[in-house]
Amino acid sequence: MAAAWIGSSIPRNGDWREPGRGIAIMVETNGVHTAIVMPLVNAQKDWRAEFPAADLPPGAADRPYTHVSVSWGEREVFLHTPTWADLSPGTALGAVVGGDGLLHVAHYVRPAPDGNARVLHLRPAEYARLVRRIESQVLPPARRAVHRGYTDRDVFYDAPGTYHLGNTCNQWTSDTLAAAGVRTGWWTPFAGGVMKWVD
Template sequence: MTRIRRIAGKALAWLALLVGLFFLTAWIGSAIPRNGGWEEPGDGVTIMVETNGIHTAIVMPLVTETKDWRTDFPATDLAAPGLAYTHVSVSWGEREVFLNTPTWADLSLPTVLNAATGGDGLLHVAHYIRPAPSPDHRELTISEAEYAKLVAAIEGQVLPAQQRKKYEGYSTYDVFYDAPGTYHLGNTCNQWTSDMLALAGVKTGWWTPFPGGVMKWVSAG
């Protein structure tokens, strides 16, 4: 019994060390900038980066001269299609976590372990009406050219309608879609957000598995 306790103690110590190293590398990686010379322009397209404390998303105008997101994410896919939506929030994450955890109380250990070791990707799309800025919904102005790059990056994550399935969202104004990519500890929902911003040329962290690593690059105003 004593030997078993020693082995268990060593295993827990190694686990704690690995978890600590993960958090440390995440902190370091999120502090190293991509597009370090970028500065927010005085005018252009205003987007938002939002968080719920666990997950981040990019909020964009529903319709601009550059992109009409209604072609990719029609309101008819929503439970409440007839409202005057003005913005669309797009994020990416792990299928089972998205579909089977409507609240964080529903999150189970098997779901977490599956996501950490490799799960299928899914897009979460929410439609908003004039979202107000707040500490969790931070405005960011980018140039027209940068917005076009952001649009192109996100379009690359959108499967054609005939190749994707849609899934009921958490409320009447959101929906899920099949999406490419594999979720794992090195490629999280928050990494996806910073990758999209980086492809647009915006300053953000290199490795951002946690929401704080994304949000710290966006001024709270």
């Protein structure tokens, strides 16, 4: 815990400052896991090709989605723990030792910011780098399976990478933000280590 606090307090991109205006994204958390929320379509990127609403359960594809939430995590934890009460010791140990990666993608309609979904503005060049980083984690449709999510507005996709204590879901979030040039912590295994950098 002490190492995580120290590691998450050492800044990457320490000179970065949020612009007064720019492309609005959000960093969200459920208290344990973090994700990056982006416009579904803007001048820089249309995510509908990578994350089509058609992959959602029947009846959910036609909603007027405006944003997409993307995160990464361990396959067995994602697929077999719809609530934290479902997390077994064996699944947790397997994730810490090393497990396959999976992308979690949720579709939103005009998400409202709050204490657990905080707005962050990026310059166009920064957002472009964020997009490229996430694109590098998206396998082509022919090489990935689609797994049902927890609700009718989210799904999971096979993704590259190995989850372990040094490369957690929250580390993925901070690494992705850092690749865009955003100030964040060096080692952020826990959600709080990510969120403390977002006002």
